[in-house]
Amino acid sequence: MKFLLDANLPSSSKEIFKKFNYKAEHSREIGLGKSTDEQIIKYAIKNNQILVTKDLDFGNIKKYPIKEHKGIILIRAPFYYTANQINRVLYNFLNSIKEKELNDSLIIVEVNRYRIRK
Secondary structure (H helix, E strand, O other): OOEOOOOOOOOOHHHHHHHHHOEEEEEEHHHOOOOOHHHHHHHHHHHEEEEOOOOOOHHHOOOOOOOHHHOOEEEOOOOOOHHHHHHHHHHHHHHHHHHHHHHEEEEOOOOOEEEEEO
16 A cells, blocks of 8 residues: 655654555655645556645545545644654554555544544
């Protein structure tokens, strides 16, 4: 399973995915740090990756229909959260979800819960 981390996530978040034996790329490391939302989602689709982001625009299922991408994980942590706190939210989420639920869905991740739209 492969993930693309948006530029609005800490670079250190990549290590959280590695702990679960997932492959992850960070958009800033591959030259997409200043890319548009359309460029980001197109890259994720082309590379069969689930997009992980804090950008609320990706929660719009009319603009980004679930059947058109591999999946989107939208992190809704408070704006003042540090990298460590965001990584803890990601770790707790990945530790609590079944892998098959990650594909072909929009998942809204909050501090102590998550919601899935298929």
